[in-house]
Amino acid sequence: MGEAPAFVVDDLLQNQDGFDSKSKGCKITTTIGDKTYVIGGENDESTLSLEVQIFDKATGNCATPIVLGAKPSSCKGLSAVSLNDDRILIVKKGSTPDDCIWFLEVDTRFVREQKKIQGTDVVAWSRGARGYAEKPVVISGPSGVGKGTLISMLMKEFPSMFGFSVSHTTRAPRCMEKDGVHYHFTERSVMEKELKDGKFLEHALVHGNLYGTSIEAVEAVTDTGKRCILDIDVQGARSVKASSLEAIFIFICPPSMEELETRLRSRGTETEEQILKRLQNAKKEMEQGQSSGIFDHILYNDNLDECYESLKKLLGLDGAAAATQRSAPQGIDLPADHSVSKMDNKIIINCGTAELKKASKNLIVLDVSSLKGGSSWTDKRA
Numbered sequence: 001m002g003e004a005p006a007f008v009v010d011d012l013l014q015n016q017d018g019f020d021s022k023s024k025g026c027k028i029t030t031t032i033g034d035k036t037y038v039i040g041g042e043n044d045e046s047t048l049s050l051e052v053q054i055f056d057k058a059t060g061n062c063a064t065p066i067v068l069g070a071k072p073s074s075c076k077g078l079s080a081v082s083l084n085d086d087r088i089l090i091v092k093k094g095s096t097p098d099d100c101i102w103f104l105e106v107d108t109r110f111v112r113e114q115k116k117i118q119g120t121d122v123v124a125w126s127r128g129a130r131g132y133a134e135k136p137v138v139i140s141g142p143s144g145v146g147k148g149t150l151i152s153m154l155m156k157e158f159p160s161m162f163g164f165s166v167s168h169t170t171r172a173p174r175c176m177e178k179d180g181v182h183y184h185f186t187e188r189s190v191m192e193k194e195l196k197d198g199k200f201l202e203h204a205l206v207h208g209n210l211y212g213t214s215i216e217a218v219e220a221v222t223d224t225g226k227r228c229i230l231d232i233d234v235q236g237a238r239s240v241k242a243s244s245l246e247a248i249f250i251f252i253c254p255p256s257m258e259e260l261e262t263r264l265r266s267r268g269t270e271t272e273e274q275i276l277k278r279l280q281n282a283k284k285e286m287e288q289g290q291s292s293g294i295f296d297h298i299l300y301n302d303n304l305d306e307c308y309e310s311l312k313k314l315l316g317l318d319g320a321a322a323a324t325q326r327s328a329p330q331g332i333d334l335p336a337d338h339s340v341s342k343m344d345n346k347i348i349i350n351c352g353t354a355e356l357k358k359a360s361k362n363l364i365v366l367d368v369s370s371l372k373g374g375s376s377w378t379d380k381r382a
């Protein structure tokens with residue numbers, strides 16, 4: 001049992017018009033079912049930190065959950081509204097436009113999976129963005145087929161649109177590879193501990209080394225409003241497909257196994273033993289890639305420029321579509337003095353300052369569907 005909450009439980013009544021959050025001192029409470037989520041805590045005289053406690057109305061217990069995801073920075077106050085009973089929308093007062101909307105996932109599929117792994121209460125923070133935050137792109141294919149080359153071309157042409165999910169690996173760095181940029185190079189025992197702690201979206205043993213995508217790596221990209229690209233093997237793609245991350249899955253094929261071997265050898269990064277192992281694994285990956293039903297698209301990387309054009313086309317990046325998508329996601333410029341409520345599928349932010357009221361600019365209405373948070377972690381419940 002945790003500490004008693006700093007508010008009177010009887011106060012936590014849900015009122016009739018959909019407003020289900022109450023502010024008590026420096027904390028805000030939102031009730032979903034039997035649970036009341038208490039968010040906030042005094043940081044210093046002028047700011048609040050965003051701690052989370054869960055009060056269970058059925059048992060009368062208060063617990064501090066495991067909190068996943070990057071925690072929002074402290075703020076001058078907050079408002080909260082529950083969305084679909086699985087996430088709480090938090091609006092931070094007096095924060096910058098790109099930092100004022102956050103989601104606390106309390107019962108999404110991802111959180112439920114994490115609760116099972118951890119055996120205790122779990123919640124997860126994700127930053128909200130307005131506008132597009134499109135589905136992540138998972139790119140798989142045998143070693144040496146050109147995945148990294150194609151991804152580099154995409155990142156170079158569209159730097160503000162895409163962000164690379166930096167994987168963890170236990171393999172040794174190649175001479176030009178930088179820790180934290182190409183991979184997070186790590187010790188096996190450290191990675192195994194982190195896997196146990198539920199920090200990874202997926203992982204696999206690939207060519208004799210552990211590789212994995214941490215939840216933080218994907219969130220580091222989606223938090224910036226960019227579209228996340230994952231370069232992972234077929235086993236990893238299968239795990240992501242089964243997870244709550246809604247993505248587009250692309251498999252890249254070589255024109256032939258001979259050409260694949262030529263590319264691997266000419267890259268000059270592997271020992272002879274490694275090359276043979278990778279070519280052996282390539283045969284299995286080719287079979288699985290083309291027949292497993294995981295992949296939405298299969299591309300042939302024979303001529304590099306042609307393959308890149310096909311990749312852009314299927315990502316909607318050819319011609320006019322690309323120009324529209326290049327625009328940055330929008331933030332919301334919120335004054336410190338406001339209140340938040342929910343009506344049907346709309347979030348209504350009432351900015352209470354006299355000047356704004358006079359100018360009839362005191363209401364901001366947001367369509368819930370235009371808000372992306374935890375960007376693509378969706379609930380796949382029917």
Ligand SMILES: Nc1ncnc2c1ncn2[C@@H]1O[C@H](COP(=O)(O)OP(=O)(O)OP(=O)(O)O)[C@@H](O)[C@H]1O
Binds near residue numbers: 141142147149304
């Ligand atoms: N279409 C192509 N034609 C000829 N060479 C290519 C083509 N695409 C990529 N290459 C070359 O093939 C080599 C392997 O490419 P790359 O490193 O991008 O493969 P990869 O799929 O990312 O491999 P890994 O899975 O091992 O990381 C590189 O030297 C790259 O320059």
Ligand SMILES: Nc1nc2c(ncn2[C@@H]2O[C@H](COP(=O)(O)O)[C@@H](O)[C@H]2O)c(=O)[nH]1
Binds near residue numbers: 147168
């Ligand atoms: N399942 C995962 N596979 C990954 C991840 N990061 C990379 N990879 C795949 O490993 C092989 C080998 O990569 P290399 O850099 O050693 O040549 C390649 O097929 C990658 O797609 C990951 O996080 N998870």
